[in-house]
Amino acid sequence: MPNIATVLKEEIARVARKETRADTQQLKKASAHYRSDIAALKRRIAALEKLVGRLGKAAAKTAPVATADQPAGTFRFSANGLQAQRKRLGLSASEAALLLGVSDQSVYKWENGKTRPRASQFASIAALRGMSKKEAASRLDAASL
Structure with a gap:
């Protein structure tokens, strides 16, 4: 039980x-x-x-x-073109930045295609295209003073 x-x-x-x-x-x-x-x-x-x-x-x-x-005939930006222009003038990226009135980093990023310049900066980049080596050197000397 x-x-x-x-x-x-x-x-x-x-x-x-x-x-x-x-x-x-x-x-x-x-x-x-x-x-x-x-x-x-x-x-x-x-x-x-x-x-x-x-x-x-x-x-x-x-x-x-x-x-x-943008209207026809305006500036066309090319990263490779900017780099070729800079090398044609014998400029370093920092020297090109000084001539363009921008930072070194901006030129670096433009040439590597990471960013594009503002429309307001196209005029100075276009002016760089028309410069000779001597003119670029003289402007650098004037800017460094």
Whole structure:
């Protein structure tokens, strides 16, 4: 004949397991719901990243057209052209920057295609094109005084 204490202990353990199972079942359902929400968000992020990539490519293709709104016959800037002009005049980047009235870093970034000069700086860059080596040297001497 079973002892009343063991029967009571077994019943308490059974009721505790039943309550724990109910609590755990709710947590499992919530966890599954959260996992499906996270997966849906990841899919949405991936779709949006693709869209951003496509829009970026489309903007890059149309960017040259957007800068072409200047009237015909205006200055056209080329990073390689600026570097070739500077070397033709025998100038360092810092000397060219001094002649152009900008920082050394600006000339560096322009020549590497990282940035473009402002429209207000095109005049000084165009003037650099028309300079001779002697004229550039004399202007550097005058600027360093």
